[in-house]
Each structure stands twice: as structure tokens, then as C-alpha cells.
Amino acid sequence: xxxGTLTPPDGVTGTLDETRRWMRPAxxxxxxxxxxxPRLISGFTLGWLTVGGSPRTGAGGKGVRPALAGLxxxxxxxxxxxxxxxxxxxxxxxxxxxxxxxxxxxxxLRRHRATAWKAYGVGAAVLTGDGLLAxxxxxxxxxxNADAVLRLTSVLVELVNGQAADTAFESRPWSGPDAxxxxxxxxMAVGKxxxxxxxxxxxxxxxxxxxxxxxxxxxxxxxxLGLAFQAVDDLLGIWGETEVTGKAVxxxxxxxxxxxxxxxxxxxxxxxxxxxxxxxxxxxxxARRAALLIERAGGRxxxxxxxxxxxxxxxxxxxxxxxxxxxxLAALARYIVARRA
Amino acid sequence: xxxGTLTPPDGVTGTLDETRRWMRPAxxxxxxxxxxxPRLISGFTLGWLTVGGSPRTGAGGKGVRPALAGLxxxxxxxxxxxxxxxxxxxxxxxxxxxxxxxxxxxxxLRRHRATAWKAYGVGAAVLTGDGLLAxxxxxxxxxxNADAVLRLTSVLVELVNGQAADTAFESRPWSGPDAxxxxxxxxMAVGKxxxxxxxxxxxxxxxxxxxxxxxxxxxxxxxxLGLAFQAVDDLLGIWGETEVTGKAVxxxxxxxxxxxxxxxxxxxxxxxxxxxxxxxxxxxxxARRAALLIERAGGRxxxxxxxxxxxxxxxxxxxxxxxxxxxxLAALARYIVARRA
Numbered sequence: 001x002x003x004g005t006l007t008p009p010d011g012v013t014g015t016l017d018e019t020r021r022w023m024r025p026a027x028x029x030x031x032x033x034x035x036x037x038p039r040l041i042s043g044f045t046l047g048w049l050t051v052g053g054s055p056r057t058g059a060g061g062k063g064v065r066p067a068l069a070g071l072x073x074x075x076x077x078x079x080x081x082x083x084x085x086x087x088x089x090x091x092x093x094x095x096x097x098x099x100x101x102x103x104x105x106x107x108x109l110r111r112h113r114a115t116a117w118k119a120y121g122v123g124a125a126v127l128t129g130d131g132l133l134a135x136x137x138x139x140x141x142x143x144x145n146a147d148a149v150l151r152l153t154s155v156l157v158e159l160v161n162g163q164a165a166d167t168a169f170e171s172r173p174w175s176g177p178d179a180x181x182x183x184x185x186x187x188m189a190v191g192k193x194x195x196x197x198x199x200x201x202x203x204x205x206x207x208x209x210x211x212x213x214x215x216x217x218x219x220x221x222x223x224x225l226g227l228a229f230q231a232v233d234d235l236l237g238i239w240g241e242t243e244v245t246g247k248a249v250x251x252x253x254x255x256x257x258x259x260x261x262x263x264x265x266x267x268x269x270x271x272x273x274x275x276x277x278x279x280x281x282x283x284x285x286x287a288r289r290a291a292l293l294i295e296r297a298g299g300r301x302x303x304x305x306x307x308x309x310x311x312x313x314x315x316x317x318x319x320x321x322x323x324x325x326x327x328x329l330a331a332l333a334r335y336i337v338a339r340r341a
Numbered sequence: 342x343x344x345g346t347l348t349p350p351d352g353v354t355g356t357l358d359e360t361r362r363w364m365r366p367a368x369x370x371x372x373x374x375x376x377x378x379p380r381l382i383s384g385f386t387l388g389w390l391t392v393g394g395s396p397r398t399g400a401g402g403k404g405v406r407p408a409l410a411g412l413x414x415x416x417x418x419x420x421x422x423x424x425x426x427x428x429x430x431x432x433x434x435x436x437x438x439x440x441x442x443x444x445x446x447x448x449x450l451r452r453h454r455a456t457a458w459k460a461y462g463v464g465a466a467v468l469t470g471d472g473l474l475a476x477x478x479x480x481x482x483x484x485x486n487a488d489a490v491l492r493l494t495s496v497l498v499e500l501v502n503g504q505a506a507d508t509a510f511e512s513r514p515w516s517g518p519d520a521x522x523x524x525x526x527x528x529m530a531v532g533k534x535x536x537x538x539x540x541x542x543x544x545x546x547x548x549x550x551x552x553x554x555x556x557x558x559x560x561x562x563x564x565x566l567g568l569a570f571q572a573v574d575d576l577l578g579i580w581g582e583t584e585v586t587g588k589a590v591x592x593x594x595x596x597x598x599x600x601x602x603x604x605x606x607x608x609x610x611x612x613x614x615x616x617x618x619x620x621x622x623x624x625x626x627x628a629r630r631a632a633l634l635i636e637r638a639g640g641r642x643x644x645x646x647x648x649x650x651x652x653x654x655x656x657x658x659x660x661x662x663x664x665x666x667x668x669x670l671a672a673l674a675r676y677i678v679a680r681r682a
Contacts, residue, residue: 033498035505100471104464123445126467127505130441133471134497137478141494146487153482156475157374164376164468 008062012335015328019067022081026088030135038131041120045095045128047111051119061111064336065090065200068225071332072201072218073208074325085143086203089152090196092136097159097196099129104167140203147215148206155199162191169258174266175274185263186227194226197336205321214321221317221333228310228337231303234259238291239300250287256280260306265299273297311337349403353676356669360408363422367429371476379472382461386436386469388452392460402452405677406431406541409566412673413542413559414549415666426484427544430493431537433477438500438537440470445508481544488556489547496540503532510599516607516615526604527568535567538677546662555662562658562674569651569678572644575600579632580641591628597621601647606640614638652678 008016031042043049050056066087070080101107102115103125109115117125133156141149165188172180201222202215210218237252237259252259256277265273273293281287294300314333322329349357372383384390391397407428411421442448443456444466450456458466474497482490506529513521542563543556551559578593578600593600597618606614614634622628635641655674663670 033502035502035509037505037509038501100467103467106464122463123447123508126441126444126470127501127508129467129471130474131498131501131505133474134494134501138491138494138498141487141491144487144491146482146485146490149487149490150479150482150485153475153479157472157479160379160468160472160475161374161376164378164472167464167468168376168378 008335009331011328011331015067015071015332016063018080019063019070019087022070022084023063023066023087023091026084026139027091030088030092030139033135034131037124038128041116041124041128042095042132042135044119045099045116045132046091051114061091061094063091064332065094065197067332068197068200068222068329069204069207071322071325071329072204072210075218075321075323075329076205076208076210076214077323078208078210082209083204083207085139086148086207087200089136089140090200090203092132092139093152093156093159093199094196096129096132096136097163099125099132101163103129104163143207145206147212148203151199151202151206151215151219155195158191158195162188162193162195166192170256172258174258174277175269179266180258180263182260182263182267185258185260189227189230189260190223193230194223197226197229198222217317217321221314221321224310224314224317225333225336228307228314231260231307231310232337234261235300235303235307238262238294250281250284250291253277253281253287253290261294261299261303263299264302265294265297268297270297307337349676350672352669352672356408356412356673357404359421360404360411360428363411363425364404364407364428364432367425367480368432371429371433371480374476375472378465379469382457382465382469383436383473383476385460386440386457386473387432392455402432402435404432405673406435406538408673409538409541409563409670410545410548412663412666412670413545413551416559416662416664416670417546417549417551417555418664419549419551423550424545424548426480427489427548428541430477430481431541431544433473433480434493434497434500434540435537437470437473437477438504440466440473442504444470445504484548486547488553489544492540492543492547492556492560496536499532499536503529503534503536507533511597513599515599515618516610520607521599521604523601523604523608526599526601530568530571530601531564534571535564538567538570539563558658558662562655562662565651565655565658566674566677569648569655572601572648572651573678575602576641576644576648579603579635591622591625591632594618594622594628594631602635602640602644604640605643606635606638609638611638648678 031039034042040049040053044051047061048056069083069087069090073083074080098110099116102110103117103122107115108118116128137152140152169180172178198219202219205215205218237257238250238261242249248254262277270293273290276286276290281290315330318326318329318333372380375383381390381394385392388402389397410424410428410431414424415421439451440457443451444458444463448456449459457469478493481493510521513519539560540563543560546556546559578598579591579602583590589595603618611634614631617627617631622631656671659667659670659674
């Protein structure tokens with residue numbers, strides 16, 4: 001989760017707080033099994049510790065993936081805390097991917113703190129990511145639920161491929177036959193973002209005692225949600241206000257990111273837009289012009305419509321399989337997507 | 342495996358060739374699932390491809406871990422190829438650990454080729470290691486054998502902790518209460534080296550249809566073997582001949598490695614040895630003097646005896662559970678340990 005999420009409505013806040021209550025012990029117990037060095041860096045990464053290792057309050061991400069897992073367990077007829085090993089696993093995988101992605105992307109800051117590699121060195125960060133991944137898998141494997149484990153391992157392959165695709169986009173041209181297509185963008189976003197949300201929901205369902213068929217639906221639900229989330233994130237990356245996103249306006253355009261509004265807009269073949277993007281907008285005026293051309297070429301509306309469509313598809317599936325947790329799931333889903341674009 | 346292994350005797354060569362025959366398709370099929378970039382780097386790392394991506398012959402490691410898995414499957418009453426997903430998994434995990442360890446250690450060469458990060462950059466190497474690990478887990482998880490998966494995931498935690506301990510040894514003092522103890526060294530070597538050999542054998546046993554009790558014994562067998570292997574590797578690191586090891590004589594002493602002969606010797610508290618090691622032997626004469634002092638303090642004999650004891654323990658367990666594969670397993674075990682020290 002990047003900054004820019006709304007303050008959650010009361011019901012969602014309750015769900016998130018409750019989730020942390022039953023998930024945290026499972027995570028802490030797991031992290032205790034690591035050697036002191038990766039244990040410290042894991043605690044830092046998860047937001048529990050300062051860089052020097054002192055306890056830290058008001059910590060970490062919001063935990064929407066674990067909350068999704070817990071509600072899916074309730075939807076399947078179980079208790080939210082039945083999902084604890086799965087919730088911990090997806091949270092560890094999320095932390096692993098942030099630690100390694102920050103190395104690959106050279107990012108020095110995340111949530112207004114130094115990234116792990118910046119604070120502790122590349123080698124220690126690589127190892128800590130590996131440790132978080134090992135804990136994720138081992139925590140889930142200990143449940144003996146082979147279906148849940150297989151969900152997670154196959155999503156790991158998708159995550160790696162999504163990250164590889166995202167990195168490869170950087171060296172692709174802005175126009176011509178080798179330009180990134182909307183379909184390629186979608187596949188990348190499914191792998192990099194949506195697959196783990198699908199995984200959280202389907203694993204939670206399985207650990208709550210649900211059947212395989214329902215877990216497929218939960219997986220699809222989470223993926224729709226993830227695509228909607230990513231689309232909104234892309235909108236904010238261009239049109240988001242600095243005080244909401246914590247980033248400069250038109251940030252993604254200055255960075256040369258081939259995000260969905262850009263990729264969708266470029267299908268129209270506007271040569272001025274291509275020229276602006278190829279040269280990277282040099283100042284606020286140029287970036288503003290590029291944003292305007294993207295909007296005129298339909299890139300903004302395409303992305304907004306995709307976000308709405310994917311949200312609607314997720315909510316329809318929640319209607320179908322949400323059971324006792326239907327209302328809470330719908331509220332969480334809306335919260336994940338709703339952001340001040 | 343570092344250079345320095347003997348040419349395998351005919352029986353072992355047959356086992357290794359046969360293992361590659363049934364394992365390679367499972368590995369290739371898995372690697373095909375990766376995005377082209379991590380797929381190329383995986384092929385390079387596994388020795389199948391040149392740095393540019395052309396096919397390469399006479400390739401890769403010897404594959405002793407997969408061979409161990411196959412023979413364990415036979416010992417359990419199954420066929421060697423029943424172990425294919427497990428053999429592929431341990432080989433992928435081994436490759437993953439080499440790729441990431443080379444980043445952490447800053448090593449530029451392995452088996453006379455550039456390491457992955459040196460050839461393709463740190464970011465791509467981090468991602469490729471993650472991809473290899475994902476394939477390992479997913480390949481094994483697809484068998485649905487929850488016991489086998491749990492073996493692998495718990496060993497992953499051990500691998501990370503072993504690597505962390507090994508790295509932390511570098512900044513420990515050579516003498517005094519904070520010096521590395523023989524027990525700490527052993528724990529590190531179990532995690533970093535022995536656990537994966539134990540994992541290979543126990544997973545093979547389980548995939549061959551064996552029971553949990555036998556898999557525990559296979560695990561212990563592989564761990565004894567791994568400790569013996571590591572002890573011999575440490576002996577070669579000091580007293581190995583360059584033409585066998587591919588490294589300079591007294592290599593580990595020049596590198597300041599706290600290997601077992603050193604750690605064992607330092608218990609005697611020889612001040613000249615401590616001084617020499619603290620300053621790092623500056624030339625061949627000093628390194629030779631340090632090696633002599635290590636030998637006099639009993640570091641060499643301690644390590645040799647440990648290697649013999651661990652090998653004997655492994656062979657005794659093979660006697661007990663090796664079944665139809667007993668002879669081949671014993672030959673492979675002797676081959677793994679036997680090296681021209």
C-alpha cells in the first residue's frame with residue numbers, strides 16, 4: 001500500500017484492528033526463528049522496530065491482505081483467526097517482495113523511512129527478503145493444507161514474472177510494434193499486484209474450511225480487486241494530489257513509468273505525446289501537457305472504467321460467496337479501491 | 342560443489358548420469374514458466390546456457406543432491422524417477438542459494454565463469470534467485486505431498502540462518518569470549534550445507550512412498566554426510582593443492598575465513614596464531630606458518646576425525662534404511678566425501 005489510502009470507515013478499522021490482534025502473534029513467533037540479523041531487519045521492514053532495533057508503535061502497513069484472508073475464512077464458515085497462518089504468510093510475502101523490489105528499483109525511501117538495503121546494505125537486505133519468504137512458506141506449510149500451499153507457491157512464480165515484466169517495460173519503446181500493449185500491462189499487474197490479493201482471499205477461504213471451488217472464486221475476487229487497486233494507483237501516480245500521495249504531481253510521468261493511463265492513451269498514436277514521453281517531461285509545464293494529452297486520448301477514462309468494472313466484478317463475487325462476511329468483505333473491498341484520485 | 346571432487350567411480354557416474362536423464366525434463370519444464378529474463382539467467386546459472394543464451398554442453402554441477410533424492414526413493418521401495426519433483430526442487434534451491442550468496446559475498450567467479458550478478462547485474466540476479474526458489478517450491482507443492490513440502494520449507498529457514506551466521510562470523514574476533522566456538526561453527530554448517538543434503542534424501546524417500554520415520558533417518562543421514570563434506574571442504578581450503586581446488590594454497594587463511602580447522606585450533610589459545618590470523622597472512626610464508634600452527638594445535642586432526650565420524654554415521658544409517666539402494670547410496674556417500682585433501 002502506498003500512501004493515499006483514505007482513513008478507513010469504522011467497520012473497516014474494526015476489521016483491520018481485529019486482524020492485527022490475531023495475526024501478530026503468528027508473525028512474531030515466526031520472526032523469532034530467524035538469526036538475529038535478518039530478525040532485526042525483518043522487524044524494521046514490518047514496521048515493528050526502528051532501524052536500531054527499538055520497538056516502534058503505530059507501525060507497518062494497514063494489513064488489507066491479512067484482513068481479506070480472515071474475512072474469507074469467515075465466509076467459508078470458519079473463524080477469522082483460522083486464517084492466521086495464511087494471513088501471516090501473505091504479509092511475509094508482501095514484505096519480501098517490497099524488500100527485494102526496492103533493491104532492484106534502487107528505491108531509497110518507503111513510507112517515509114529508509115528502505116532495507118539503504119539502511120542495512122544490499123547483502124543483508126537480500127538475505128532478509130529470503131528469510132521473510134522462507135517464513136511465509138514454512139508458516140503455511142505447517143498447517144498441512146496442501147491446497148493452500150500450492151496457491152501460495154504458484155503465486156510466487158507469478159510475482160517474479162510480474163516484477164520481471166515491469167522491469168522489462170522500462171526499456172521498451174513508447175510507440176511502434178514493440179510498445180507495451182494494454183494486454184501486456186494487464187498481465188504484469190495481475191502478476192505483480194493482483195495475484196497476491198487473490199492468494200490472500202483463497203488461502204483464507206481454504207483455512208476456514210472452504211472447498212476448492214469456492215477458493216477459485218475467492219481467488220478471482222481478489223484478483224479483480226487487485227486490478228482495480230492498481231488502476232487507481234496508476235491514476236493517482238499522474239493526477240493524485242501531493243498531500244494525498246506523498247509524491248510529486250505527475251510523478252509517474254516524470255519517472256517515465258509506462259502505467260495504464262499512458263499505455264492506453266498511446267494506442268491513439270498522438271505524436272506530440274510520444275515525443276514528450278520519450279524525452280521525459282522536463283518540468284511541471286511539460287508534465288501537465290503530457291497529462292492533458294493522455295486525458296484527451298482517453299487514457300484516464302479507460303483506466304477509471306477498468307477500475308469500476310473490476311470493482312464491480314469483485315463485489316459480484318462477494319455477493320456470491322461472501323456468506324456471513326459479505327458485508328464486511330464488501331466494505332473492505334470498497335476501502336481498498338476507494339482513494340482520493 | 343566446489344572443484345576438487347574426484348572423478349566419480351563408474352557406479353556413481355552411472356547414478357549421476359541416470360539422475361540427470363529423469364530430472365532434467367522436470368527442471369526444464371519448470372524453467373520455461375519464468376519470464377524470458379529470469380529464464381535466461383536461470384539457464385546460465387544452471388550451466389545450460391552461455392551468458393548470451395546459447396546452449397552449452399558438459400554443463401552444470403554434478404547433481405549429487407538430486408542423485409541422493411533418487412536413491413532414497415529407491416530405498417523406500419519406489420523408483421528413482423518418483424523423486425523427480427523433489428530432485429528438481431533441491432537443485433533449484435541450491436542454485437538459488439548460490440546466486441544470492443554470491444551477491445552477499447561479492448564473489449565474481451564460480452566454476453570458472455562469471456557469477457550471475459557479475460554477468461547480469463545485482464537486480465536481475467536477486468530476481469532470478471527468487472524465481473529459482475519459487476520454482477523449487479511450486480514444483481514440489483504440485484506433488485501434493487505435504488510432508489515433503491514441510492521438509493523443504495523448514496530447511497529454507499535453516500539455510501537463511503546458516504548464511505546469516507556465516508556472514509556474522511566475519512566480524513567476530515579471533516580470540517576471547519566472543520570468538521566463534523566449534524559448536525557455533527557446527528550449527529552454521531548444518532544450516533548452510535548439511536540441511537539441504539538431508540532434505541534431498543528425506544524428500545526422495547517420501548516421494549518414493551516411504552514413511553515419516555524413515556524420512557527422519559534419511560534426513561539425519563544426509564546431514565551427517567553434509568557435515569563430513571563441509572569438513573573436507575574446509576581441509577581443502579587450507580591444505581588443498583591448487584590444481585585440485587582451483588584456488589590458491591592456504592586460500593581460506595588469506596581470506597580470513599573462520600573455518601573448522603581454524604576455530605578448532607584456536608581453542609588452544611596460541612598467541613602467535615591469533616596474531617597471524619588477525620593481521621591476515623600477508624604472504625605465502627606467513628600463511629604456511631599459520632597452517633603449521635593450526636596443525637600443531639590439533640585443528641587439522643580434529644577436522645579429519647569429524648569428517649570420518651560423520652561419514653561413518655551416514656554409512657551406518659544407509660545400512661539401516663538403504664534397502665535395495667544401499668550399495669549405490671554408500672558409493673555416492675563415499676564419493677561426496679572423498680576428495681584429494
